[in-house]
Amino acid sequence: MNGESSNPRRRRLIPYALLGPGLIWLLVFFVIPMYFMGELALRSGTLETGFGFSWEFSNFSDALSRYDENFIRSFLYAGIATLIALLIAYPLAYMIAFRAGRWKNALLFVVVAPFFTTYLIRTIAWTTILSDDSFVVETIGSLGLLGGSDRLLATPTAVIAGITYNFLPFMVLPIYASLERIDTRLIEAAKDLYSSAAQAFWRVTLPLSAPGVVAGTLLTFIPAAGDYINVIFLGSSNQSMVGNAIQSLYLSLRDYPTAAALSFMLMAVILALVVIYIRFAGSEALMGDEEEVR
Amino acid sequence: MNQARKTLLAVLGLVAAIGLAACGGDDVGGGSNEEEVTVAESEGEASGDLNISNWPFYIDNKTVGEFEQETGLSVDYNEDVNDNSEFFGKVQPQLQQGESGGRDIMVVTDWMAKKMYDLGYLQDMDQDAIAGAKENLREDLASPEIDPERSYTLPWQTGMAGLVVNTSQASDVTSVNDLFDPQYKGQIEMLSEMRDTVPLVMKADGIDPADATTEDWLDAVEKIRGAVESGQIRKITGNDYTKDLANGDAVAVIGWSGDAVQLQADNPDIQFVMPDEGCILWSDNMVIPVGAPNPTAAYEWMNYVYEPENQAQIANYNYYLTPVQDVQPILEQQGSDAAESDLVFPDDEYTADCSTQTDPPGSAEEVAEVEQEFQSVITG
Numbered sequence: 001m002n003g004e005s006s007n008p009r010r011r012r013l014i015p016y017a018l019l020g021p022g023l024i025w026l027l028v029f030f031v032i033p034m035y036f037m038g039e040l041a042l043r044s045g046t047l048e049t050g051f052g053f054s055w056e057f058s059n060f061s062d063a064l065s066r067y068d069e070n071f072i073r074s075f076l077y078a079g080i081a082t083l084i085a086l087l088i089a090y091p092l093a094y095m096i097a098f099r100a101g102r103w104k105n106a107l108l109f110v111v112v113a114p115f116f117t118t119y120l121i122r123t124i125a126w127t128t129i130l131s132d133d134s135f136v137v138e139t140i141g142s143l144g145l146l147g148g149s150d151r152l153l154a155t156p157t158a159v160i161a162g163i164t165y166n167f168l169p170f171m172v173l174p175i176y177a178s179l180e181r182i183d184t185r186l187i188e189a190a191k192d193l194y195s196s197a198a199q200a201f202w203r204v205t206l207p208l209s210a211p212g213v214v215a216g217t218l219l220t221f222i223p224a225a226g227d228y229i230n231v232i233f234l235g236s237s238n239q240s241m242v243g244n245a246i247q248s249l250y251l252s253l254r255d256y257p258t259a260a261a262l263s264f265m266l267m268a269v270i271l272a273l274v275v276i277y278i279r280f281a282g283s284e285a286l287m288g289d290e291e292e293v294r
Numbered sequence: 295m296n297q298a299r300k301t302l303l304a305v306l307g308l309v310a311a312i313g314l315a316a317c318g319g320d321d322v323g324g325g326s327n328e329e330e331v332t333v334a335e336s337e338g339e340a341s342g343d344l345n346i347s348n349w350p351f352y353i354d355n356k357t358v359g360e361f362e363q364e365t366g367l368s369v370d371y372n373e374d375v376n377d378n379s380e381f382f383g384k385v386q387p388q389l390q391q392g393e394s395g396g397r398d399i400m401v402v403t404d405w406m407a408k409k410m411y412d413l414g415y416l417q418d419m420d421q422d423a424i425a426g427a428k429e430n431l432r433e434d435l436a437s438p439e440i441d442p443e444r445s446y447t448l449p450w451q452t453g454m455a456g457l458v459v460n461t462s463q464a465s466d467v468t469s470v471n472d473l474f475d476p477q478y479k480g481q482i483e484m485l486s487e488m489r490d491t492v493p494l495v496m497k498a499d500g501i502d503p504a505d506a507t508t509e510d511w512l513d514a515v516e517k518i519r520g521a522v523e524s525g526q527i528r529k530i531t532g533n534d535y536t537k538d539l540a541n542g543d544a545v546a547v548i549g550w551s552g553d554a555v556q557l558q559a560d561n562p563d564i565q566f567v568m569p570d571e572g573c574i575l576w577s578d579n580m581v582i583p584v585g586a587p588n589p590t591a592a593y594e595w596m597n598y599v600y601e602p603e604n605q606a607q608i609a610n611y612n613y614y615l616t617p618v619q620d621v622q623p624i625l626e627q628q629g630s631d632a633a634e635s636d637l638v639f640p641d642d643e644y645t646a647d648c649s650t651q652t653d654p655p656g657s658a659e660e661v662a663e664v665e666q667e668f669q670s671v672i673t674g
Contacts, residue, residue, distance in 0.1 A: 046658065046662065047386070047413075048412075048413065048658060066670070067673070069674065070673065070674065073674075127537070127541070128541065131538075131541040131542065131543050132541075132542060132543050133541070133542045133543075150480075151480060151543075153543060154480070154528050154529060236522075236528055236529050236674075237522045237529070237530060237671060237672055237673065237674040238522065238523065238525070238674055239674070240672070240673045240674035244673050244674075245673045248669050248672060248673045250383055251379065251380045251383030251384065252377075252379040252380060252383065252665075252669050252672075253379075253662075253665060253666060253669050254379075254382070254383060254386065255666075
């Protein structure tokens with residue numbers, strides 16, 4: 001007797017049962033809070049008088065006009081950090097995947113190792129490493145790389161560097177994963193067919209690793225755009241990003257509706273950018289078209 | 295109906311119930327002023343747990359243990375207040391539901407205590423239960439404007455906001471105006487506590503915070519904004535400024551008196567400097583939130599820390615102004631430097647030009663406008 005086919009009704013339900021926990025999680029911790037945040041964004045009032053629901057759409061335009069600079073900075077810093085992370089991560093992942101040999105696991109461990117310390121502590125550690133009188137900053141300064149200034153902290157450079165550092169593993173790991181499963185015989189075949197090493201890279205390796213690149217850039221860019229920790233410790237008011245504005249609105253000004261509106265807009269802009277990016281990069285790249293690889 | 299389906303339906307039902315329950319909470323914000331302020335009654339012998347939320351670096355590492363030993367209470371002492379506004383932002387949703395998050399005592403600055411009280415988030419104290427502590431309260435603290443009869447507040451410590459300076463690198467900083475001197479560009483920091491920073495900047499321009507207008511506040515905020523945008527001020531921070539002073543990233547800041555003494559342990563050049571134009575005097579208070587589970591234990595704690603011997607130990611550590619009388623002779627007897635310190639026992643002359651911390655003047659909207667402008671300096 002085959003247990004699986006004996007009860008077709010039960011069999012039909014299995015996919016739903018498997019989806020269940022994830023769906024419930026999404027509903028309780030994403031959909032319901034989203035609904036409340038959306039509703040909050042349309043309220044008006046103050047904490048003292050209470051926030052009444054009034055279809056206050058002006059919260060959105062108000063938030064945008066007050067915090068437009070923070071928005072621009074967020075996407076600028078996140079974009080630059082993502083690009084730098086990609087330029088660092090790709091060669092690194094390539095090296096680990098194809099050239100590391102028996103050091104592969106050790107190197108992967110090194111990439112992940114910073115995660116054993118919390119995000120906050122790692123960022124605070126940089127404030128000591130990069131403090132004005134530190135060896136690092138004095139060395140960079142004496143090489144004339146600070147451009148006339150005598151400090152690194154509280155500059156956009158420090159904030160972008162901090163974001164790049166903190167999210168780098170999110171870029172390395174997906175790229176590594178997609179490079180690692182490339183069938184090296186395809187590259188050999190390309191060379192057999194008289195392509196140069198560079199041609200083989202551009203026409204075989206790079207396209208096959210595209211899913212990793214797309215996943216890595218998204219995993220880096222999305223959290224980076226909403227980050228506020230790096231600005232608090234490595235930046236100053238002149239670098240503050242949209243996450244800092246939301247924090248200030250929620251915790252210091254207790255203007256919950258504007259904060260909710262700002263959070264919504266951040267989400268909407270990120271979503272729009274991601275959709276454009278995926279259309280441009282091709283969704284097969286993200287999903288990884290298995291057929292093509294075979 | 296089979297088992298899997300039953301379970302699925304049960305879970306979905308639960309989710310729907312949670313969703314509906316959440317929908318029921320239609321009010322966001324708004325005080326519960328209609329109800330009478332309750333008195334947190336003391337009930338016989340204190341027992342059980344006591345949960346305290348206080349600021350960091352505010353207590354030595356012995357007092358809590360000794361209190362536990364003497365009373366048999368178990369104390370959960372949390373240093374989770376870093377900034378009045380942010381702490382309020384964190385606890386407000388609970389307080390609004392009449393819950394204290396398990397806290398029996400919170401320590402907040404005068405203006406925040408009043409704001410919480412007006413919103414109905416605090417309870418009056420059982421006056422009989424703290425009669426002993428109040429006998430030891432410094433006379434000049436007996437009836438502050440925010441709470442003339444000390445019915446819901448009892449000071450934890452009071453202190454001064456002024457200049458904290460690395461005297462080896464910025465020895466000529468003696469006024470808040472010197473912080474705007476271009477030679478210190480990028481090495482100046484100010485406190486994110488608006489009611490300390492803004493009045494100090496006003497005083498330096500000859501305006502008395504006690505009769506300042508909303509315009510005066512806004513002008514001072516603009517002056518700070520200019521210095522932030524030009525890079526003169528490196529950062530507007532909470533307690534973090536201590537680290538930047540210790541690192542050498544900042545040489546002169548607006549800071550708190552007791553912090554300077556703690557920093558001296560590592561770097562004797564760091565000093566609290568009384569600004570030429572005077573300081574801001576503030577007062578942090580113990581308050582009992584609504585829903586506090588064990589007020590009886592809270593009173594036990596208040597009476598304990600108001601014993602001059604116990605208070606001497608705390609004052610000797612944090613170097614703020616002690617709110618308790620007769621502490622100085624005890625410290626003298628112990629040969630403590632604190633007994634001689636202007637910061638712990640300032641004479642009238644030392645604080646002659648100081649102002650008591652106040653809210654910006656005017657209606658709630660005007661106060662909110664000043665707060666919004668100041669925050670917009672911080673968020674760039």
